[in-house]
Amino acid sequence: MPKLTVDGIEVEVPQGATVLQACEAAGKEIPRFCYHERLSIAGNCRMCLVEVKPGPPKPQASCALPAMDNQEVRTNSDMVKKAREGVMEFMLINHPLDCPICDQGGECDLQDQSVAYGRGGSRYDENKRAVTEKYMGPIIKTAMTRCIHCTRCVRFAEEVAGTEQIGAVGRGENMQITSYLEKAVSSELSGNVIDLCPVGALTSRPYAYEARPWELKKTLGIDVMDAVGTNIRFDSRGREVLRVLPRVNDDVNEEWAHDKSRYAVDGLMRRRLDRPYVRTNGKLVEATWAQAFEAIAAVNAGSSVAAVAGDLLDCETMFAARELLAMMGSSLIEGRQTGLKYDVSSLAAVNFNSTLNGIETADAILLVGTNPRWEAPLVNTRIRKAIKHGAKIYAIGAEIDLTYKVAWLGNDMSLLGKLPDGVAEVFKGAERPALIMGGGALGVEGAMGAALVLVDTFNMVRDTEDGAWNGFNVLHMAASRMGGLMLGWAQPGGIADLVAAKPRLLFALGADEVDFSQFEGSFKVFIGHHGDKGAAAADVILPSAAYSEKNGTYVNAEGRVQMSDKAVFAPGDAREDWSILRALSEVLGHKLPFDTFGECRAAMRASVPALGVEGLASFEWAPPVLDATASGPVGYPIKDFYLTNAIARASSTMQRCSAELLHGEPILEAAE
């Protein structure tokens, strides 16, 4: 624990900390471009120069200098001030003065730091260098003349994303940051380099020239594109969400978000349901709310009613729907749209028990029928980190590129019962062994039982020196899944139970992945926000709010309860889901006992207290004993990462990503 003084302030920092970190611990701001907490240290921008005694009589780059005992650091001396001005002046020599037309303007590190630490004027009147634009794909727009060669993007691609496609080509003045052969960067996390870029060299292509940061209203939200529950911020102007940025939450998403979280939001302005529709003579016809409600009431379903929840739902909606069905006398509610019917008698057995943060510390991981790269890209980065700490990764399933080396055991679920000797040996010897079951594996009969047997065999739930360890993980793909399960949205036989009951009235709450041909005889009411598969099959459409347009509670795959705020209003006649159900309940003669969102939320919390506490919900580890004979190949449910839900399918950015990155279609640029 080195003790040192920074500008006379004594600080003690952990062994291995840098002088820069020590300065921050002392409350001193150190300007920097290349240094980033979550990336390796490069030390090439030289902006973080400080004066250090003992040491050579010249400024030192604090980001790359280990803090040591009895060091005296000065961050406010004349030498430091001059050094910073000099570095800044060099930086600006080849940086264009195009702030007025640069999208980074207003949130630019270079702009801010040149104001704070620069000279205030330029002495340079030679020519500036110019660099040709590089194509980096449908997400990243480049203006490489602005690049200051901090190499954050290069390090991110190598260390976090694991797709080594960005590099620095050439040397000296001719150095250029580029993707390999100027091809699109094929990473699900490519959008993060836009945030990392301290200047306007890498900016957002979909958001190009849309707005200035100070015009935007910032609302804190939770992402629903996968079950990670990425903490996001909606940046909206008027009624439109213009972009989504990740927030820092070390337990969930660190500070990353994948491209779907960021760029599917343009789908919120397309294919929206903005008024009720009623099917008349086989055609969906625009209607008023009253007409739509009458049509539903006319079904006279009695207690023959069922509901299916979609993947993007908040807990309040699911609670309101559950209550409505209960009052009508039915408990046929199901959230697993595609027919999964795994056992939910113990929520711990369907939870990501290691926690997203904890999986980093695992030293042996078995992936069972999961493609974390697509099912949860941010879990994939955690697994990459585990590998960096020395973890061994094995996988059962068809071989795919997960951006890291995996020992593929084969695509046969019977392997769960008879792991190869070498693998079993590793898991036996592991301190923190873990197993991750994906959505594909959940669909295989007996797979969960077999996995739970493995958990027993290798004692994956144990007490270690660093606290309790539970290595059994189920990686869900739907943002609504854990919340739905906590609210009881599951039938023993899955959706087949609903089909067998032949309900006269079926509520489809944003359910777009259901095979509605099974519900031939039911009167289908679709409550959702996008005109997608669910709406096409519906008899009545009630337009509702998307995740950016309502407050809501979400539970992520690890059972973390998080709240999202409403950023904008739903378009047209669309209403928030809970209020639709409340209004409908009155028409159906079973009035729900809440009149405001707050009352709805309070009632939900009274019913399921765990949903009222932000943070990890605790589930008691009491795994069910299940049939443990699994066999046969396992498939990955996600066929196209960019088009997994109604919002993404409506998004032109996601469509373009899908076409270009996954299907290899050439993208035609407009002639300039």
Next chain:
Amino acid sequence: MADAAHIPDEAETRARWGGFAFTAENLAKAQTYIARYPEGRQRSAVMPLLDLAQRQVGADTQTQGWLPVPVIEYVAAMLDMPFIRAYEVASFYTMYNLAPVGRFHVQVCGTTPCLLRGSDNVMAACANKGLVKGKTTPDGLFTLTEVECMGNCANAPMVQINDDNFEDLDYDSTTRILEALAAGESPKPGTQIPGRHTSEPEGGPTTLKAMVDANHDYRGEW
């Protein structure tokens, strides 16, 4: 970069070099290079391997060789490293040619010591022979590149042609060397001043003269 070399079209290069593989002899050499580094650190061998590949391309094309993209990818794949990492190396060092060169790659040093000692005359001699910076002559013999310091400042001005250095040049000696090369002869590398061997002082020592004959003790003179 107005004098940047023209890199051939990618499709064309892929068609020509897509099937590149080391010859048996070069493969054996490559294995010895790789074996010099510990297991798991095989990518440290990227530089000698790229050089080897460039020489093989040179042998195939009767030139000094260059590194087409598929060849770089072949080397990267052999070392199990991402293509971009190998490409970065190839683009960083000037000894790797990213564009085809002629049979003789004439690299004229234009850094300060050479400039002061008359590298302009060397350039003029080259220009007079039809060499243009960054271009290959139509007969495919010479490619002219201006490079930064080659570390031969004591023998400035100098030019590196293929693997040889030609030093202490002037307009005439440069012309003579180029003519000899064009004629298929192999002119003497090194200093071109008669009587000078390497980088010793021209016309005898100017300092420490007493040291020439014996081990002279200078301490008393300080």
